[in-house]
Amino acid sequence: MPSLKALRMRINSVKSTQKITSAMKMVAASKLRRAQQQAEAARPYAIRMGRMLNALAASVADSPSAPALLAGTGKDQVHLLIVVTADRGLAGAFNSSIGRAARTRARALEAAGKTVKILAVGRKGRDYLRRELGSRIVGDISYAGKRRIDYGDADALAKQVTAMLFAGKFDVATLIYNRFQSVIAQIVTEQQLIPAPPVKDEAGNSETAAMPEFEPDEETILNRLLPQALAVQLYTALLESSAGEHGARMTAMDNATRNAGDMIKRLTLNYNRARQANITRELIEIISGAEAL
Amino acid sequence: MPINLEIVSPEKLLLSRDVDMVVIPASEGDMGVLEGHSPTTVTLRGGIVSLYEGDRLLESLFVAGGFAEVTPDRCTVLAGEAMAVNELDRTEAEKRLRDAEEAHAQVDSDDLAEGELALERVHSARAMMEAIDGLLSGH
Numbered sequence A: 001m002p003s004l005k006a007l008r009m010r011i012n013s014v015k016s017t018q019k020i021t022s023a024m025k026m027v028a029a030s031k032l033r034r035a036q037q038q039a040e041a042a043r044p045y046a047i048r049m050g051r052m053l054n055a056l057a058a059s060v061a062d063s064p065s066a067p068a069l070l071a072g073t074g075k076d077q078v079h080l081l082i083v084v085t086a087d088r089g090l091a092g093a094f095n096s097s098i099g100r101a102a103r104t105r106a107r108a109l110e111a112a113g114k115t116v117k118i119l120a121v122g123r124k125g126r127d128y129l130r131r132e133l134g135s136r137i138v139g140d141i142s143y144a145g146k147r148r149i150d151y152g153d154a155d156a157l158a159k160q161v162t163a164m165l166f167a168g169k170f171d172v173a174t175l176i177y178n179r180f181q182s183v184i185a186q187i188v189t190e191q192q193l194i195p196a197p198p199v200k201d202e203a204g205n206s207e208t209a210a211m212p213e214f215e216p217d218e219e220t221i222l223n224r225l226l227p228q229a230l231a232v233q234l235y236t237a238l239l240e241s242s243a244g245e246h247g248a249r250m251t252a253m254d255n256a257t258r259n260a261g262d263m264i265k266r267l268t269l270n271y272n273r274a275r276q277a278n279i280t281r282e283l284i285e286i287i288s289g290a291e292a293l
Numbered sequence B: 001m002p003i004n005l006e007i008v009s010p011e012k013l014l015l016s017r018d019v020d021m022v023v024i025p026a027s028e029g030d031m032g033v034l035e036g037h038s039p040t041t042v043t044l045r046g047g048i049v050s051l052y053e054g055d056r057l058l059e060s061l062f063v064a065g066g067f068a069e070v071t072p073d074r075c076t077v078l079a080g081e082a083m084a085v086n087e088l089d090r091t092e093a094e095k096r097l098r099d100a101e102e103a104h105a106q107v108d109s110d111d112l113a114e115g116e117l118a119l120e121r122v123h124s125a126r127a128m129m130e131a132i133d134g135l136l137s138g139h
Helices: A004-060 A094-111 A123-136 A151-166 A218-292 B090-106 B112-136
Strands: A078-084 A115-121 A137-141 A172-180 A186-194 A213-215 B003-008 B013-019 B021-026 B029-033 B040-053 B056-071 B074-079 B082-084
Touching: A004 A218, A004 B003, A004 B013, A004 B040, A004 B056, A004 B074, A078 A094, A078 A123, A078 A151, A078 A218, A094 A115, A094 A123, A094 A172, A094 A186, A094 A218, A115 A123, A115 A151, A123 A137, A137 A151, A151 A186, A151 A218, A172 A218, A186 A218, A218 B040, A218 B056, B003 B021, B013 B040, B013 B056, B021 B056, B021 B074, B040 B074, B040 B112, B056 B112, B090 B112
Parallel strands: A078 A115, A078 A172, A115 A137, A213 B040, B003 B074
Antiparallel strands: A172 A186, B003 B013, B021 B029, B021 B040, B040 B056, B056 B074, B056 B082
16 A cells, blocks of 8 residues: 555646646647638638649540659659658557558558658658658658648648659659548548549539630640649648647547546545545554553 | 639638629730630639629739639639739739749759749739739829
8 A cells, every 4th residue: 555645646746647638638629620720721722623633634634645743654663652640749549540551551562562762741750650661761841840731831742742753753652641530530541642543523513524625725734733733632631630630639638638537536535545544543553552551 | 694703722712702704814815704704724824813893893813823714604713822902012022023033043944844933933923013013003
């Protein structure tokens, strides 16, 4: 049985931990709301961009001179994995589930004889992957210290990826990130960026049926639209991941706060029992002492 | 008959309203869009989007390049950036023009695509200056 003093100290320490976790939960909740709003605000552009791209891609699909961003390099040897994680921990399994997915993917690709390169976005993912796949990491980016991710960040990332493609550094690019579904559920998502996956034909969409005119020609527009579309995809993923991070942290901190509460209850019970036992023992000692006289 | 005009930037939906006519700065010349326009997709240069109701000018916005999608009842402008013309800042525009010109001067002459992009940025910054000057001279 630990001493009363030791118990008191433990109770106090758990109480301060609880204060921290509950504060972190509040902070995560308010950041989550902001991240969700930002993701919501970015959606109209992404939707319209997708619509425009679909129309364009459909019209050049068979052309042999389709740009590399759309059609890839025609090879399938070097795979680039863009792994998006958070910069901070204490968010439950948020970072490690991405790390695990990236590792599984990298191993599978290497087993198939492909070369894997990793671009780590977010400090946690980089640290996680460095241990086992350190030699495959070709670059890392961190947004630590930034209050919010803006479109410029995504645009810069897209430029970096595009430059790597044109320099022949990879053939296929896949994005691995956490998609925000709800506060308790983040879904690890693998999304192929380059070459762009075949256009999904939405049933009942009559708009794509009418072939629009293009000015200047399709190719010029595509060459300008594709880098932008890549940036938009990355921006969406970064925002989803950021919302997911705050959601995951909120859940994790909520659990931690509850666990700390349980622990305090148990420790307080032990403390009171020990106190009672002490008093009883002292009483017995006094009474038996008095009787002996 | 009105058409629905939407101006969207990557970060948010900036404007969505019904107008009678809109003039957009397509890269091959300004383009007036009325209801019933044939479906067209164009790239934009830096310039001014003007919204008209009847023949009254409602609003002008500066866009720094982008794309526009026109359908018979809708005009969607995907702008890299858009600002109301009377909120433009001259010092900011001058700085942008300087930066763009510098960047253009430094581009490798072999890299055609990059050079074109840089040139476009210079034009866009110039258009921004012109927009401000036009405003000052009471245009």
